[in-house]
Amino acid sequence: xxxxxxxxxxxxxxxxxxxxxxxxxxxxxxxxxxxxxxxxxxxxxxxxxxxxxxxxxxxxxxxxxxxxxxxxxxxxxxxxxxxxxxxxxxxxxxxxxxxxxxxxxxxxxxxxxxxxxxxxxxxxxxxxxxxxxxxxxxxxxxxxxxxxxxxxxxxxxxxxxxxxxxxxxxxxxxxxxxxxxxxxxxxxxxxxxxxxxxxxxxxxxxxxxxxxxxxxxxxxxxxxxxxxxxxxxxxxxxxxxxxxxxxxxxxxxxxxxxxxxxxxxxxxxxxxxxxxxxxxxxxxxxxxxxxxxxxxxxxxxxxxxxxxxxxxxxxxxxxxxxxxxxxxxxxxxxxxxxxxxxxxxxxxxxxxxxxxxxxxxxxxxxxxxxxxxxxxxxxxxxxxxxxxxxxxxxxxxxxxxxxxxxxxxxxxxxxxxxxxxxxxxxxxxxxxxxxxxxxxxxxxxxxxxxxxxxxxxxxxxxxxxxxxxxxxxxxxxxxxxxxxxxxxxxxxxxxxxxxxxxxxxxxxxxxxxxxxxxxxxxxxxxxxxxxxxxxxxxxxxxxxxxxxxxxxxxxxxxxxxxxxxxxxxxxxxxxxxxxxxxxxxxxxxxxxxxxxxxxxxxxx
Amino acid sequence: xxxxxxxxxxxxxxxxxxxxxxxxxxxxxxxxxxxxxxxxxxxxxxxxxxxxxxxxxxxxxxxxxxxxxxxxxxxxxxxxxxxxxxxxxxxxxxxxxxxxxxxxxxxxxxxxxxxxxxxxxxxxxxxxxxxxxxxxxxxxxxxxxxx
Numbered sequence: 067x068x069x070x071x072x073x074x075x076x077x078x079x080x081x082x083x084x085x086x087x088x089x090x091x092x093x094x095x096x097x098x099x100x101x102x103x104x105x106x107x108x109x110x111x112x113x114x115x116x117x118x119x120x121x122x123x124x125x126x127x128x129x130x131x132x133x134x135x136x137x138x139x140x141x142x143x144x145x146x147x148x149x150x151x152x153x154x155x156x157x158x159x160x161x162x163x164x165x166x167x168x169x170x171x172x173x174x175x176x177x178x179x180x181x182x183x184x185x186x187x188x189x190x191x192x193x194x195x196x197x198x199x200x201x202x203x204x205x206x207x208x209x210x211x212x213x214x215x216x217x218x219x220x221x222x223x224x225x226x227x228x229x230x231x232x233x234x235x236x237x238x239x240x241x242x243x244x245x246x247x248x249x250x251x252x253x254x255x256x257x258x259x260x261x262x263x264x265x266x267x268x269x270x271x272x273x274x275x276x277x278x279x280x281x282x283x284x285x286x287x288x289x290x291x292x293x294x295x296x297x298x299x300x301x302x303x304x305x306x307x308x309x310x311x312x313x314x315x316x317x318x319x320x321x322x323x324x325x326x327x328x329x330x331x332x333x334x335x336x337x338x339x340x341x342x343x344x345x346x347x348x349x350x351x352x353x354x355x356x357x358x359x360x361x362x363x364x365x366x367x368x369x370x371x372x373x374x375x376x377x378x379x380x381x382x383x384x385x386x387x388x389x390x391x392x393x394x395x396x397x398x399x400x401x402x403x404x405x406x407x408x409x410x411x412x413x414x415x416x417x418x419x420x421x422x423x424x425x426x427x428x429x430x431x432x433x434x435x436x437x438x439x440x441x442x443x444x445x446x447x448x449x450x451x452x453x454x455x456x457x458x459x460x461x462x463x464x465x466x467x468x469x470x471x472x473x474x475x476x477x478x479x480x481x482x483x484x485x486x487x488x489x490x491x492x493x494x495x496x497x498x499x500x501x502x503x504x505x506x507x508x509x510x511x512x513x514x515x516x517x518x519x520x521x522x523x524x525x526x527x528x529x530x531x532x533x534x535x536x537x538x539x540x541x542x543x544x545x546x547x548x549x550x551x552x553x554x555x556x557x558x559x560x561x562x563x564x565x566x567x568x569x570x571x572x573x574x575x576x577x578x579x580x581x582x583x584x585x586x587x588x589x590x591x592x593x594x595x596x597x598x599x600x601x602x603x604x605x606x607x608x609x610x611x612x613x614x615x616x617x618x619x620x621x622x623x624x625x626x627x628x629x630x631x632x633x634x635x636x637x638x639x640x641x642x643x644x645x646x647x648x649x650x651x652x653x654x655x656x657x658x659x660x661x662x663x664x665x666x667x668x669x670x
Numbered sequence: 671x672x673x674x675x676x677x678x679x680x681x682x683x684x685x686x687x688x689x690x691x692x693x694x695x696x697x698x699x700x701x702x703x704x705x706x707x708x709x710x711x712x713x714x715x716x717x718x719x720x721x722x723x724x725x726x727x728x729x730x731x732x733x734x735x736x737x738x739x740x741x742x743x744x745x746x747x748x749x750x751x752x753x754x755x756x757x758x759x760x761x762x763x764x765x766x767x768x769x770x771x772x773x774x775x776x777x778x779x780x781x782x783x784x785x786x787x788x789x790x791x792x793x794x795x796x797x798x799x800x801x802x803x804x805x806x807x808x809x810x811x812x813x814x815x816x817x
Binding site (some may be wrong): 230317 | 690732774778779
C-alpha cells in the first residue's frame, strides 16, 4: 500500500517561491536556507583557506618576513576562528537543514523562521569576524581567546570586540538551526517513518543537534564573560574567571569537534551504502553508538586542560579513551558495508572511503593525546595541530566533499563533472597528507604551535617546506573544485530524480525538489525501513520474478502504484551494475533516465 | 503499580523522541556522577595544589547543568507531544512577516557592535530593530486572524 499524501499540499504563491535575490534572502524554504548557509560558509572557506596558505608561505623557510609576528597572530586567529565558527560548524548543521525534511518526508522544517534567523546570525557573525580581522589591531588571541590575553588591557582596539561579537552571533545562529533540525526529526516525520526507519544521516544529525543544544549555550556564556571582561578587565582577573572561562570554552570547544564530525559520518555512510549497493551494516548498533558517542563527547572536554594542572585528569583520560568503543562500532559498520557491497567508485564514493581512512589517523593520534603523560610532552606543539587537522580537514572535510558530490544533483538538478571531480580528489589526497603528516613529526621533535618563525638550525626547515608544498596542492585542489562547480552549472548535465540510485526519501522527489518537497507527482513511497526506495525495488524485483515463474504468488503489498508514481526514481536494479561509468570518466550519462537492459520492468 | 510502570515504560521507549532525549540525558548524568565520584575520591591526594572550586565543583556544575538542560528539553518534547499533538503552539503565520528575521538579526548585530565601538547609545539603538521585528511578527499573526 502506498503511503500517499491525503490532500494536495498548498500550492498558493508564498513569498520565497520566486527566484529573485530578495526572495532567496527572506525565504523560509529550508532548502534555500540550507543552500544559503552553505554558500556563505564555502565563500568563507576560500577566504580562511587563503589565510592558511599565507601562513604556510611564511613558515616554508626559517626567518621569513612575509607577515610580521603581530600579523601572523591575527592570521592564525582568523583562520582558526573563521574555519570553526563560520565554515565547518555551520555547514554541518546546514546539511541537516537542507536534507533532513526531505529524508524524513516532511514538507518543511520545524520553525522555519528560526532557521532563517539562524542563517542571518551566522552571516552577521561572519561579517563581524572578518571586520575584526581587517580592523587595525585585529583579534590575535587565538581561536580560544583565553583571559587575560583577550581582555582590553592586553588586546586593545575593536578587533577583539568584533571577534567576540562574531563568535557569539555565529554560535547562536548555529544553535537556532540545530534546534529546528532536531525538532524536525523528532516531530515532523512522515507516516511510517519511525525513528528506526530514519536514515543513518538523520541519526548523525540527532547526535549532532543534541551536542549543539547542550554545549553551545556554554559558549554563549563564555563570550558574555569575555565581553564583560573587555568592559571591566579588573573584575574578571581572578583565577576563578580565568579558569572558569577556559572550562566553559572547552565545554563547547570539544563537543564542537564532534559537531564537525557526526554529520560527515552520515554523508560518508549514505554514499557508501548507495555506491556499494547494500544497506548500511548494523543500523541499530550504529544508531545507539552515535547516541553513546555524543554523550561521551560531552564528557571529554577536560583533556584540553591536562597541562593546566587544574583538571581531574584521570576522569577525562578515561572518558577520552572510552570513545574508542562507539567509534569502533561505526568503523565496523563501514568495513562490513564495504565488504558486502559491489562498489561504484564515483568521486563521492572515493571521498567517502578516504574520509574513514584519514579520520582514523586523526582518531588514533587523539588516543595518544588522551593520555596525560603523553599530552604533557605534546601539548601546544605541531603534533596537536596535525591531530586536529586530520580530524577536521582530512576527515570531516572529505566527508563533506562526499556529500557535496552526492547531493549536488539533488540540489541543483545537474551533475558535477566526474572527471574533474577525480582530479580534485587526487589533489586533495596528496595535498592533505603532504601538508599534515609533517606536523606530527614537527610536533614530536618540539616545534611549538603559533610561532611566526623558527631558527634555521632547529631542524624544522625541511618538514616545513614539505608541508608548505602540500598546502600548495590543497590550494590547487580547491581551485579545481571551484572550476568544477562553475563548469558543471554552465554545462547543465541534467540529473534524474534519483541521480545515483539512492535508497532514502530525498531521492523519491524531483531534482531539485519542489517547494514542499513531495506532492502528487512525487509522492512519498511506503516506508518500511531506513532504505525505502531499495525496499520498493526489491518488492518489484520479487514480483517480476514471481510473474516469470507464473506461479501466481503474491509478494507483499505495494509495488505497481508506487512504481508508476515514482517512475525513474527507482533505485538501481543490481547496485553497481546498473550504473556503469560513463565514457571518459564523465558522469554516468542519463543515469535514471535511460533504462538499462537490467532495469526491472516498469509497471506502467 | 507494576502496570503503571509498564505503561510508562512503553510510552517512553528509546525509539520515541522523548526516549532518545531521556537516554541521552541519563547517560550524561551518569558521566557527571562518575566525574563527581572521581573528583571526591581524588580530592585529598590530588587537589592540594588546586583550587577545588574551579577544578572540581565548577566543572561538575557546568556539566550537571547541561545534563539537567537535556532533561528539561526532553520534558518539553514530551509535554508538547501530549498537550499539543498538532503543534498548534508552533504554527507559522502565513503572512510570513517578511523582514522580521533580518530585522531581529540586525538588532543583535547593532547590540554587539556597541561593545566594539564603545557607545552605550549603540546598544540602546538596537532596541529599534528589535521593536520593529516584534511588530512585524505581530502583524503577521493578525493577518492570519483576519484570514
